[in-house]
Amino acid sequence: xxxxxxxGALIGIAAAILxxxxxxxxxxxxxVANLFLLRQGHRSWSLYFFIGLLVAYPLYVYFVGTPDMQxxxxxxxxxVAGILVGMGTYIGNGCTSGHGVCGNGRLSVRSxxxxxxxxxxxxxxxxxxxxxxxxFANTLGSIK
Amino acid sequence: MNxxxxxxxxxxxxxxxxxLGLLLSGMTNPMKVRGFLDIFGExxxxxxxxxxxxxxxxxxxxxxxxxxxxxxxxxxxHRPSLTQIDARLIAGAALFGIGWGMVGLCPGPALLNIMxxxxxxxxxxxxxxxxxxxxxxxxxxxx
Numbered sequence: 600x601x602x603x604x605x606x607g608a609l610i611g612i613a614a615a616i617l618x619x620x621x622x623x624x625x626x627x628x629x630x631v632a633n634l635f636l637l638r639q640g641h642r643s644w645s646l647y648f649f650i651g652l653l654v655a656y657p658l659y660v661y662f663v664g665t666p667d668m669q670x671x672x673x674x675x676x677x678x679v680a681g682i683l684v685g686m687g688t689y690i691g692n693g694c695t696s697g698h699g700v701c702g703n704g705r706l707s708v709r710s711x712x713x714x715x716x717x718x719x720x721x722x723x724x725x726x727x728x729x730x731x732x733x734x735f736a737n738t739l740g741s742i743k
Numbered sequence: 744m745n746x747x748x749x750x751x752x753x754x755x756x757x758x759x760x761x762x763l764g765l766l767l768s769g770m771t772n773p774m775k776v777r778g779f780l781d782i783f784g785e786x787x788x789x790x791x792x793x794x795x796x797x798x799x800x801x802x803x804x805x806x807x808x809x810x811x812x813x814x815x816x817x818x819x820x821h822r823p824s825l826t827q828i829d830a831r832l833i834a835g836a837a838l839f840g841i842g843w844g845m846v847g848l849c850p851g852p853a854l855l856n857i858m859x860x861x862x863x864x865x866x867x868x869x870x871x872x873x874x875x876x877x878x879x880x881x882x883x884x885x886x
Contacts, residue, residue, distance in 0.1 A: 600789055606768025607793035611800025613761035619804055620753035622814035622821050625761065627851040632885060635872055644754040649854065651758020656858035658759065659766040666766050668859055669774040674866055676845055681853075681867040683842030685874020688850060690882050691835020692825060695849040696761075698836070699794060702823070704801030712828050713836040718780075720840025725780040728845065 614701055617648070626697020628688030687717070749816035762855050768793040771855050773847030780844050831882070842874075 614625035623644055633645035659666060671677065688694045691713055693702060698717075702710020769775045770793060778787035813819055843849050848856070848867060856864045879885070 600792060603768045603789045603792035604796050606764045606766070606770070607796030608800055609760050609764030609767060610793065611764075611797035611804075613757040613759075613764060614797065614801045615804030616760065617754060617757040618801070618814070618820070619808060619811070620757070620815050621750055621817040622819055623754070623817075624821065624823060625757060627849070627854065631850055631854070631871070632875055635875065644750065647751050647754035648758040648761075651755045651760075652762040652851070652854050653758075653858055654755075655759045655762025655766060656855055659763055663767070667769070667772045667775070668856060668861075669772060670848070670861075670863060671773070671846055672863055674863070677863055677866045678870045680842040680845035680848070681870025682874040682877065683838045683845070684848070684850065684853075684867075685842075685871035685876075686878040687835045687837065687839025687842060687874075689835070689875045689878035689885055691832050691839060692885055694839060694851075695794075695843075696851055700797040700801055701805075703794075704798045705805050705823075706802070707823070707826070709826055709828055709832060713832055716833055716836035717840035717843060720837045721780045721844035722782050724841045724844025725777050726783050729777075729781060729784055 610696075610700060611704075614696070614704070618701075624697055624701045626693050626701060628694040629692075629697055632689060691717075746816045753816055761851065764793075764797075765852055765855055770849075771852040773852075776847035776849075776852075777844070780847075835878075 617623050617625045621644060625648075629641075630645040630648055633641040634649055684694075691698070693710065693713060694717075698710040698713040703714055765771050768790065770790065775787065776790065778785065779790040781787070808814075808820060811820075839849075846867065850871065853864065853867055853871060857868065
């Protein structure tokens with residue numbers, strides 16, 4: 600609980616620094632789109648932000664320890680999910696950071712609708728995969 | 744300090760802090776994220792705190808920015824201009840939600856996890872970039 604609160608606070612602080620410092624919304628799907636050639640003119644801040652994200656990992660490992668990371672090894676599921684995340688965040692202009700943190704923090708109704716939608720579909724997807732097709736659950740690293 | 748330098752340092756620092764927050768909160772662990780989304784099963788609600796804390800802090804910063812003419816190191820605030828709730832928004836958020844639920848990775852944690860050196864992460868990232876392009880060329884460029 601405390602780690603989650605502190606981690607969330609750090610995410611909020613990072614988004615605040617980006618907004619108050621250079622007037623940019625800290626949306627990662629935007630950063631990805633900027634970086635990989637789809638949107639010209641926003642590339643440099645996105646690149647520095649991306650480098651920062653990567654640098655955080657060894658810092659965390661050095662000062663705190665190796666973080667837990669358990670994920671499905673089913674390559675088909677990884678590929679399909681990746682395509683859906685890539686398409687969805689591009690079409691919907693945001694993900695958990697741009698809509699979920701910054702948009703909701705701005706009290707944007709559009710972002711609230713987006714957040715409720717992706718949360719609902721995420722929950723539904725987990726429900727279906729874990730319960731209606733229980734054989735999936737093992738390969739997916741279900742919590743059960 | 745020179746604005747040019749601050750325009751590099753600001754997003755770099757924000758990226759590091761953002762990444763540390765994702766790691767500390769456990770958002771980078773797909774199994775934990777799927778546990779959070781499993782509200783009808785063995786729900787693990789702790790990740791709710793991540794969103795709440797982050798939103799509150801950003802909301803304060805955003806309110807503060809309404810009193811500022813411009814950001815500290817840049818000419819203008821790039822305020823998001825879209826407000827409409829349309830099929831494109833809903834369809835995009837729905838597709839993202841399905842992909843997020845399938846593996847438990849959203850874009851930030853996916854990028855960070857490149858550093859774990861796991862090949863499986865690269866499959867997800869490459870698929871994500873392909874998804875970006877499929878959307879770009881089929882549905883049209885992001886606004």
